[in-house]
Amino acid sequence: MxxxxxxxxxxxxxxxxxxxxxxxxxxxxxxxxxxxxxxxxxxxxxxxxxxxxxxxxxxxxxxxxxxxxxxxxxxxxxxxxxxxxxxxxxxxxxxxxxxxxxxxxxxxxxxxxxxxxxxxxxxxxxxxxxxxxxxxxxxxxYGYEMEIITHPDSGIESMQDLAGRQLAFTSPTSNSGFRAPSALLRSEYGMEADEDFETAFSGSHDNSILGVINRDYDAAAIANSVAHRMLARGVINEGDYEVIYTSETFxxxxxxxxxxxxxxxxxxxxxxxxxxxxxxxxxxxxxxxxxxxxxxxxxxxxxxxxxxxxxxxxxxxxxxx
Structure with a gap:
């Protein structure tokens, strides 16, 4: 293997x-x-x-x-x-x-x-x-995990708390930035985009992460490999955001x-x-x-x-x- x-x-x-x-x-x-x-x-x-x-x-x-x-x-x-x-x-x-x-x-x-x-x-x-x-x-x-992140002061502590809030995706073709979290929210939590929560498209995982940190978005679905590299480069810091969900590896x-x-x-x-x-x-x-x-x-x-x-x-x- x-x-x-x-x-x-x-x-x-x-x-x-x-x-x-x-x-x-x-x-x-x-x-x-x-x-x-x-x-x-x-x-x-x-x-x-x-x-x-x-x-x-x-x-x-x-x-x-x-x-x-x-x-x-x-x-x-x-x-x-x-x-x-x-x-x-x-x-x-x-x-x-x-x-x-x-x-x-x-x-x-x-x-x-x-x-x-x-x-x-x-x-x-x-x-x-x-x-x-x-x-x-x-x-x-190899691989990475899809994470749903939020600002530490957003008041969002669980997936259910996304109801009525804004969740940022990256682009419609992204697996971790759209498709996997959409399947998760629909089947596990009965939540549909733009019905149970607001959506935005940031264009990239970097933008989604920075958008959460700067409070442009309440939460975002990201690939954690991107976050790890941003942390290593000093673009973001530990504690800038919190993770409320982590998938298995893609x-x-x-x-x-x-x-x-x-x-x-x-x-x-x-x-x-x-x-x-x-x-x-x-x-x-x-x-x-x-x-x-x-x-x-x-x-x-x-x-x-x-x-x-x-x-x-x-x-x-x-x-x-």
Whole structure:
């Protein structure tokens, strides 16, 4: 097993109930632009060589964060390694939103990327994304937890106290920032968004965390790995917020490639991820704060099964055409 922490059938309370009572696993719903002859739920590499793309510059984007400039520096050494492995110039693309990242992939302007957990199925089905790697700890374990946080002086001490208050989500495609907490609140607490509590969309986990601390929101659903990194950088401090709910572990950001890159180039990119030496790099310094120390291989079919099921429980469909 690749992971010791990630257990897709053991999600806490309502999320666990949603998964165990589902009679089927949600499946991929690829756009008609793609084929899946091998049945692995991701777009095939085109069989027609004339459709292969071999750009002189590879464009890489990391999932949206509050300050993309910070992550341009974090990823710089890795992108130099990627350039050496592929013989390409590599450009960091500082996306401002999940929607912008998805659109760049679909339009062919993005070649290599890390998509947030809930955004991976959208990228796979609508953009031809082929995920192959995830960050993991030295022992191979990986993942993060969804937390619902509030300001210490908000008067919110339990999930029930969210009634009549404002809860911030990140974006509709986010797993921990929207889909998982929505399933939890609906099935365990009988609470519907904009009926039993007010909602807001902050755009990113960073924004949600800072919004709670600054009292822009009464509470927020976040990925705790983001909070851990913000704490380590001194952006926020211990005690700035309180946690009222913590889920079991979900897979974190998936790294992958556009389906129509030249097959040899796809192999070179994958090899670059798995051969990268993290020791003493900015990547190690940043992601050690959330326990990560290497890239390990994953498959969308296996490792995103729980995320597809949560999306299905929320009635998510992929009308990409």
């Amino acid at each position: 690749l992971s010791q922490r990630f257990s897709p059938l053991l999600l806490r309370t309502a999320v666990a109930g949603v998964l165990t009572t589902m009679a089927f696993q949600a499946s991929a719903d690829l756009s008609s632009r793609y084929t899946d002859a091998d049945g692995d739920m991701v777009a095939d590499i085109p069989s027609d060589e004339s459709r292969w793309v071999d750009p002189s510059t590879l464009v890489f984007a990391y999932t949206p964060v509050e300050d993309p400039a910070v992550y341009a520096d974090v990823w710089a050494d890795f992108l130099d390694h990627l350039g050496e492995a592929t013989g390409k110039r590599v450009q960091f693309f500082p996306v401002q939103s999940n929607a912008a990242q998805q659109e760049a992939l679909r339009a062919g302007r993005l070649h290599v990327a890390g998509f947030n957990t809930g955004g991976v199925p959208v990228a796979v089905n609508c953009g031809g994304f082929r995920p192959f790697a995830i960050m993991a700890a030295e022992d191979g374990s 897979p974190t950001t998936a790294y992958g490639i556009a389906h129509n890159l030249k097959p040899e180039l796809q192999e070179q990119i994958q090899e670059a991820f798995f051969s990268y030496d993290w020791s003493g790099t900015p990547l190690e310094a940043e992601f050690a704060n959330s326990g990560e120390a290497q890239f390990i291989p994953i498959t969308y079919e296996e490792h995103w099964s729980v995320i597809r099921t949560i999306a299905d429980a929320n009635g998510v469909t992929y009308d990409c055409d």
